[in-house]
Amino acid sequence: MGEGGGEIHAADLEPSAEHRAEFLRLLALRPVPQDPRRTLHLDPEQLPRLQPAWPGRARPGAAAARGAGADGRHLVGLRRRRAEVRRRALLGAALLPVPALGQGIGDFPNRPVRLICPYSAGGIADTVARIVQSKTGEALGQQLVIENRTGASGALGAAAAAQAPADGYTLVMEGATTITSPLVNKSLPLDYDMLLPITQLTSAPYVLGMRAGFPATDLRGFLAEAQRRPGEVTFGTPGVAHIGHLMGELMQAMAGVKMEHIPYRGGADVARDVAAGRLDACFISESSFRPVVESGRGKVIGLTGAGRRANMPEVPAIGEVLPGYELTTWILVFCPVGTPEPIQARLSTAFQAATGDAATRAKLDATGSDAVVAGPAEAQAVFRRDKAVIGRLMREAGLLVAR
Known part of the structure; x- marks a missing residue:
């Protein structure tokens, strides 16, 4: 526009080079995070800079434009198009990638993951947990x-996990x-069907251990002594309906002996x-x-x-x-039913990184x-297979208590 308020041109309504540069600078500052955990933040002090180039007062020549006939209508349309461009630019900024409730596994995990060991420190479950802990955390x-x-x-530890949010953090x-308890206990604090296997860590036999000083030197002598003194020989396991308990009951049934079972909190x-x-x-x-x-x-x-x-x-x-x-x-890792499959896979892959590591395996x-090394599908197949096998063994041995 001429300094004397002469003829209006559309170019006169364009922002100055200085304002255009500032607008482009702000756009360049918008975050495009490499890490999806970063959150977009717009400084309120910057927002006025995205407004028209003449804040707080009428645009130069606005009155003349209103009465300028076709040229005025052209300029009004131009202003509307420019306003639409600004609106879309701001809308686009609002839709930049930011963490949202429904984004799934994008930022998982963004805090520590809790692995409940439902047995005492020093037992096999606790030992295995601490062996795989470091490599799993790294992964x-x-x-x-x-x-x-x-x-x-x-069951108390399992119940805590089953009742936790199905978000992969517990x-x-x-x-x-998980198979034997529901078959022998009618008052469990949870339904084990609320838990889903996502990986298998180990497979192992148990040992039949005997104290020093017991009047036998080997397995045959031990069974003979148990047969000679029905109900007097004691054996301990990590709990009622624990797999160790089932192993002892199965041996009694097959050997025709009767021993006293003493349950504990852990191995x-x-x-x-x-x-x-x-x-x-x-x-x-x-x-x-x-x-x-x-220790002898x-x-x-x-x-x-x-x-x-x-x-x-x-x-x-x-x-x-x-x-x-x-x-x-075996030892499986379970998550609450309803945990999204991508999160199950992410967790399983991390545990597999640990069990596949040579030093960890040793x-x-x-x-x-x-x-x-097993994914969710393999772990669930093992669970289904052994559920059928153990159920059959317990029925044949007459160990089913809950009906």
């Missing part, structure tokens, strides 16, 4: 926090108790009482019983698997004395466990 990019929550043969590790507690001479025997993990053997206060007299293990070739499988006896255990092998 997740967040800390994996182990929480020991014991009681009710693992998991529980469990063995075959480490069982091992301490065997070492102290308060228990005659136990069905627990090799790692839980190893301190008893190393007990010995392993049988394995629950199909054969002998390379690290203890002198110890027979129970099936060598009781043909057909075989029962191993540590697990030292506990008497075989590391397993």
Whole structure:
């Protein structure tokens, strides 16, 4: 526009080069985050700069434009188009990628993940959890926090996980108790169908351990003593309906003996009482019983698997004395039902990174466990298979209590 207020041109309504540069600078500052956890923030002090180039007063020549006929109508249309461009620009900025409630796995996990171990510290479940903890946390990019929550043969810890939000931040590790407990206990604090396996960590036989000073030297002698003194020989396990309990009940049924079962909160507690001479025997993990053997206060007299293990070739499988006896255990990681499948996969992949690591596998092998690399589908297949097998064994052994 001429300084004397002469003829109006459309170009006169365009923002100055200075304002255009400022507008482009602000657009260039908009965040396009590499990390989806970053959040878009618009400084309110910058917003007025996105307004027309003449804030607080009428645009030059506005009155003349209103009476300028066709040229005025053209300029009004131009202003409307420019307003629409600004509106769309602001709308586009509002739609930039930012975290939202429905974005799924994009930023998962953005805080520590809790893994509940429903058994006492020092037992096999706790040992396995702490062996895989570091590598799993590295793969997740967040800390994996182990929480020991014991009681009710693992059911209290499992219930805490089942009742947690299905968002992937609370998991529980469990063995075959998830199968046996509902078959023998009518008053559980949860329905195990509320939990879904997402990976398998280990597979392993248990050991039949015997205290020092017991009047027997091997498995045959132990069973003979139990037969001679019905109901007097004691054996401990990590809990009622724990897989160790089932192993003991199955051995009694197949050998025709009667022993007294003493349930504990975890394998480490069982091992301490065997070492102290308060228990005659136990069905627990090799790692839980190893301190008893190393201290000379007990010995392993049988394995629950199909054969002998390379690290203890002198110890027979129970099936060598009781043909057909075989029962191993595993540790699966469960999430609450309803957890989104992409989050299940993300968690499973992180645990697989741990169990697939050579150093981690060596540590697990030292506990008497075989590391397993398994995704959700494989873990769920193992669970379904063993649920059928264990249910059949318990029916045949007359162990079903809950009807």
